[in-house]
Amino acid sequence: MRLPSWLPWLASVILLIWYMQASAAAPRTVVIGSDVAEILAALDALEGVVGRDDTSQYPERVAALPSVGYLRQLAAEGILSLAPQRLIVAAAAGPREVLAQLEAVGVDVVRIEQGASLAALPDKVLAVARAIGHDAAGESLVSEIEADLARLAALREAAxxxxxxxxxxxxxxxxxxxxxxxxxxxxxxxxxxxxxxxxxxxxxxxxxxxxxxxxxxxxxxxxxxxxxxxxxxxxxxxxxxxxxxxxxxxxxxxxxxxxxxxxxxxxxxxxxxxxxxxxxxxxxxxxxxxxxxxxx
CATH class of the missing domain: 3.40.50.1980 (Nitrogenase molybdenum iron protein domain)
Structure with missing residues (x-):
């Protein structure tokens, strides 16, 4: 039986659509650090997040994910068991040798260098937003944070x-x-x-x-x-x-x-x-x- 001439064309179209959808899907991501996890949640960017560290307990959607251990005492085996394509890590995450091991086997390790301070918070949000391609949402969140920081400063001034x-x-x-x-x-x-x-x-x-x-x-x-x-x-x-x-x-x-x-x-x-x-x-x-x- 001879196949219709259009069938190979249809199969190619279906394969192309599947490939485009797979390419557009968010990479499998493990997030390390409660601050980074909260920023991702606030940016509505938890799609593809498959794991977290022990400190990341908010929101419930993050807390429900499997944990890979404490952010300062990570082990490559536990992280790799989740088959991540990407790791987004807070400044305090480590040991650095473990992060280097993960990079060596092809995991994209995104380091958010801004630490635990109010002054660094806006830049930290922008760094996370840039890393995941949510720049506009990051700028909007920073505006809200800066408004709260300005209110806090005004309260202290009047204390x-x-x-x-x-x-x-x-x-x-x-x-x-x-x-x-x-x-x-x-x-x-x-x-x-x-x-x-x-x-x-x-x-x-x-x-x-x-x-x-x-x-x-x-x-x-x-x-x-x-x-x-x-x-x-x-x-x-x-x-x-x-x-x-x-x-x-x-x-x-x-x-x-x-x-x-x-x-x-x-x-x-x-x-x-x-x-x-x-x-x-x-x-x-x-x-x-x-x-x-x-x-x-």
Whole structure:
């Protein structure tokens, strides 16, 4: 039986359409870093994302993806098990040797060099947007972020003096609670929200004793939701040695914030800092926002 003369032509057209659709599909992507994951989500660019790291927990669509481990302790085997074509990684991702291994086997590794700071956030958004070809959406998102940053700056400018003294408490299940000192994300968010870090006598995070707590006399404790859970809740927090003898302990003044929104330095961070400012300065209790005051 002789085939119709047009059949090879039709087959070629079908093959060409399939090839064009396959070429246009978003590459299989693993995203490393909560800030980068949130930016992709805010740009409506999660198509093709097949994996994440442990820190990327927002939004739910990202949290539901398989994790390849902690962003600073990546392993090539776990990432390659998802057969990625592309990796988009935050500045803190590593080890660098692992990223180099992935590049060596043909994975496109896109490094977003802007780190965890408010000043770097607009450039970070633009870098992610350029990497995925969503330049216009990136510029629109930056406009929203800059509007929030301008509002935050105006709030700080009008803040009453002296600024409230705050203690940022870092805790995870099974670890000794630590206070944020200088050069920490904890200090950065306190100051961005118009407060004063109570602990400036040391760098990094450090466990502090009763004498040190009484000496610096914080007026308010700021903790993240997971951090408060790690301690065992508000009732256990106020049992920490020395805390009851501070102004914060006597008033049992505690502000609890969403971990990733406040400390992720992603698209939600400016609005989370505005919420922290409003609660810290007694403008409202923050119910239903990224930060809220826990009743005593």
């Amino acid at each position: 009453p003096e002296p600024p409230p003294s705050a203690m940022f408490l870092l805790s995870h299940s099974g670890m000794t609670p630590m206070a944020a000192g200088r050069d920490t994300a904890g200090q950065a968010v306190i100051e961005a929200a118009g407060g004063r870090n109570a602990f400036t006598g040391f760098n990094g995070y450090k466990a502090v004793g009763a004498e040190a707590l009484v000496g610096v006399a914080p007026e308010v404790v700021i903790a993240t939701r997971s951090g408060l859970e790690g301690i065992g809740g508000a009732a256990r927090l106020w049992q920490l040695p020395g805390l009851a003898m501070t102004p914060a302990g006597r008033e049992q003044r505690l502000i609890v914030c969403d971990d990733q929104a406040l400390l992720g330095f992603g698209p939600r961070t400016p609005s989370a800092l505005i919420a922290l400012y409003e609660v810290l300065h007694g403008q409202h209790a923050g119910t239903g926002t990224a930060c809220r005051e826990v009743p005593s």
